[in-house]
Amino acid sequence: MARLPYPELQDLSPENRELxxxxxxxxxxxxxxxxxxxxxxxxxxxxxxxxxxxxxPDLRELVILRVGHLCGSHYEVHQHERVSRxxxxxxxxxxxxxxxxxxxxxxxxENAALLFADEQVAQVKVSDTxxxxxxxxxxxxxxxxxxxxxxxxxxxxxxxxxxxxELEETDIDGSGLEAIEESVKSLSGGS
Amino acid sequence: xxxxxxxxxxxxxxxxKETIDKLPGLNIFRMMAHSGGLLAKFAGLGNHILGxxxxxxxxxxxxxxxxxVLSKASYEVHQHERIGRxxxMxxxxxxxxxxxxxxxxxxxxxxxxxxxxxxxxxxVRASDATFDPLTKHLSHQEMQELTLTIGYYxxxxxxxxxxxxxxxxxxxxxxxxxxxxxxx
Numbered sequence: 001m002a003r004l005p006y007p008e009l010q011d012l013s014p015e016n017r018e019l020x021x022x023x024x025x026x027x028x029x030x031x032x033x034x035x036x037x038x039x040x041x042x043x044x045x046x047x048x049x050x051x052x053x054x055x056x057p058d059l060r061e062l063v064i065l066r067v068g069h070l071c072g073s074h075y076e077v078h079q080h081e082r083v084s085r086x087x088x089x090x091x092x093x094x095x096x097x098x099x100x101x102x103x104x105x106x107x108x109x110e111n112a113a114l115l116f117a118d119e120q121v122a123q124v125k126v127s128d129t130x131x132x133x134x135x136x137x138x139x140x141x142x143x144x145x146x147x148x149x150x151x152x153x154x155x156x157x158x159x160x161x162x163x164x165x166e167l168e169e170t171d172i173d174g175s176g177l178e179a180i181e182e183s184v185k186s187l188s189g190g191s
Numbered sequence: 192x193x194x195x196x197x198x199x200x201x202x203x204x205x206x207x208k209e210t211i212d213k214l215p216g217l218n219i220f221r222m223m224a225h226s227g228g229l230l231a232k233f234a235g236l237g238n239h240i241l242g243x244x245x246x247x248x249x250x251x252x253x254x255x256x257x258x259x260v261l262s263k264a265s266y267e268v269h270q271h272e273r274i275g276r277x278x279x280m281x282x283x284x285x286x287x288x289x290x291x292x293x294x295x296x297x298x299x300x301x302x303x304x305x306x307x308x309x310x311x312x313x314x315v316r317a318s319d320a321t322f323d324p325l326t327k328h329l330s331h332q333e334m335q336e337l338t339l340t341i342g343y344y345x346x347x348x349x350x351x352x353x354x355x356x357x358x359x360x361x362x363x364x365x366x367x368x369x370x371x372x373x374x375x
Contacts, residue, residue, distance in 0.1 A: 004331045035335040037243035045232040124262045125352035144226040151349045155342025161316035
């Protein structure tokens with residue numbers, strides 16, 4: 001059982017209720033709908049890199065999975081393995097991201113980004129060597145986005161694990177990313 | 192010195208230009224502008240955490256500064272100690288954030304927030320020993336806000352440190368305006 005109760009729809013603000021109506025039925029969103037005014041901006045923020053980001057989606061998902069493994073967040077890994085499969089990542093690449101990096105199943109850019117993620121998680125500041133190695137493959141915009149994505153899943157994993165958000169009984173269909181994009185766009189006054 | 196040059200606003204499209212103009216001229220935003228549309232969403236979430244949460248402002252700043260201290264993120268600590276002073280935190284209280292949860296400057300609830308922050312940062316999942324006592328003082332919404340605040344500033348610390356974002360020069364007045372955030 002989760003550590004805090006999932007909020008009831010009728011107890012939510014109109015904005016959060018409206019948002020919940022369009023989002024995929026995932027327990028992480030059910031829980032966070034109880035976070036008040038921060039919920040909608042959180043969803044707009046994640047939709048920005050998930051749906052309009054500048055990183056290649058494969059690389060982004062591999063990095064997200066890596067952070068999930070490093071944080072020991074079963075829920076996060078489960079959901080993003082589903083997203084990864086939906087967008088076409090090969091199963092052996094999905095499994096390999098649990099293990100030693102670099103790995104031949106990953107491109108040079110992916111290996112560099114994963115090593116960057118490892119260092120960022122463990123020591124906050126990425127070393128010069130690792131920064132330069134990733135930046136050789138990624139633009140300034142992509143390197144900034146990579147750093148933000150790694151950091152965001154440190155936040156998400158902490159939210160999930162500390163509040164003990166449970167896996168759903170059945171998986172949702174598809175990646176769920178389009179539904180996130182649509183519901184964020186339809187927020188009154190939201191852009 | 193920053194690891195890559197700050198974004199040149201001359202290269203911004205109209206939407207990004209509008210975002211940059213609305214934000215305070217802080218180096219963190221000048222660097223993050225490289226990310227284009229993500230800047231507005233990143234700042235939007237931060238503004239809500241700072242200006243629209245139910246969580247008490249002093250408890251919030253205790254958590255934020257502590258995350259900065261644990262992350263050795265000098266820019267983050269610098270900016271939020273400024274905010275801490277603006278909202279009336281004493282020098283003694285701010286100093287205690289560098290010492291740890293058992294420092295004598297904390298009252299009971301502040302100490303619980305410090306213990307919880309340390310636990311979440313270091314162990315991902317807070318133990319019952321730090322989680323349970325806090326729930327007697329904070330609402331469910333405030334527990335969520337505190338948890339998101341800790342995570343958000345772990346991200347911010349990593350961004351600042353990995354890009355070596357410079358602290359603004361002495362006398363810079365660029366700052367987040369808490370009052371204006373609360374009015375929105």
